Amino acid sequence: MSIVVVGSVAFDSLETPAGKREQALGGSANYFSICSNFFTDVSLCAVVGDDFPAAHTAWLKEKGIDVSGLMHATGKTFHWKGRYGSDLNEAQTLGTDLNVFADFDPKLPAHYADAQTVFLANIDPDLQRKVLSQVKAPKLVGMDSMNLWINIKRDSLIETIGMVDVLFLNETESRLLSGEHNIVKAAKGIQALSKKALTVVIKRGEYGALLFQPGKPVVFMPAFALESVFDPTGAGDTFAGGCMGTLDRALTKNGVITDADWRRAMLTGTVMASFVVEAFSFDRMQSLTAAEVVARAKELQAMTIVDGGVDIG
């Protein structure tokens, strides 16, 4: 079992209502890897500059993440500056220094080509296809994207969407891509962009997440009700890491992904994301244990349980 993930490894300088952090480690591929590594083997592809701390790479290796696809380039690592107001669902970007990421030309090490599962984190859709073409016969392909690509590379993005099994978008992105405000219509509109059966996962931050699969009932997973959210950065990639990690694990165990696996994937992604937002950067993930994940998943499931139905008539 294995997932190849391509995306960013970055520094984030952040301001949230809970505090400030300069040059924190971040990036979509980083968040995704650290989370999915709880469930399966992960191989990372990204690029960093010569300012990137060897200690972080060593930590990823120590956790068992394959970093042979972490490319090193001359220059500075991608740096994102952002701020969250009291509405933690949407970040305000204050600055994006692409640095070495501007010339990122992802080349997978030869042994990555046998991966069972691929996750294309949010990068240029042209590069997403370039990575996908380097994996021989993936059984499951997931992807993320963002407003930027919907706005400036729509055709390329739709071409990539047509090649994947599951697309993760947030609510705003799904409305922008589909042109529909109603979330059910938005999901159907996005599914219609692909000739394949496309699973659409719509992330709504503190309002939970919805799973749309062609011809199947909608699945809903509430967010875990947290009293204190410290830093929402990476929540979406961590969510995807928990989902894709769970699905890859199910594929390895049973050769197929059942409806129940999809539901467990939504549960797992939600629980993992609820931990990552409790502290800056990867702070909470460093101490997180499997027992804590299992316990919180039970609490989350209990939130929606109703014994018996409606008493009427």
Next chain:
Amino acid sequence: MSIVVVGSVAFDSLETPAGKREQALGGSANYFSICSNFFTDVSLCAVVGDDFPAAHTAWLKEKGIDVSGLMHATGKTFHWKGRYGSDLNEAQTLGTDLNVFADFDPKLPAHYADAQTVFLANIDPDLQRKVLSQVKAPKLVGMDSMNLWINIKRDSLIETIGMVDVLFLNETESRLLSGEHNIVKAAKGIQALSKKALTVVIKRGEYGALLFQPGKPVVFMPAFALESVFDPTGAGDTFAGGCMGTLDRALTKNGVITDADWRRAMLTGTVMASFVVEAFSFDRMQSLTAAEVVARAKELQAMTIVDGGVDIG
């Protein structure tokens, strides 16, 4: 078993993305009564003008709603004009003609005094207490309110809150009342306003509803995923009607309200609200059957079911 409800009976002139309707029947007590009447006996207290259609009163009577507390005054009935944009969660008020509602002095018929349950829909908190004082020994009291009273009658509102068992507010109102953005902190802040054990239900429109009870785990009920929402007016009062109707019914049957009853109340309120928004005014409620309610509740419950937990370690 019986619920006394006080609130508005009104005309609504509405514009939604789905269409327009002039002088539709509406009002909080109207929506609440018509919904809770599916579950228990309802006695209505409100005021209407001499322009109010006798046919509507006859229809309420025919459904078994006690309208002996529906007061008639000289003048016009309360008229609300509003508009909903693509974000159906919040209405924009275009005009409020209080008319006979301006001098509403609620007097309950003598036989209303024995009600088991009381619901104080959104009216001046002074009047809410005036109604409550006319019921001898209610076992369960619920209330709603709105931004207006939080802003201009905060002390009176808090006095009323101190006398009830359950408070229904939407997300914006709960933030305004508590001064907290985080929804868990907002609920706790509101509970701290009362010396009694206060249940707080926070309604989030298409994002579902949360139930907060002192010392108990948070309960979450997603909204039913609808592809088409025609008119959100009355959704909150219908939700409250389904909740309070279910709780009153449980009280009658078993003398107590269990945690499971509260969860079924959240489920029932959510399902009833999902029907009322499918058409203007009471159009959908007129044709709604118990079988439809039971079937949709099952669909809603299925949205969040996860067999097994997280597969980790």
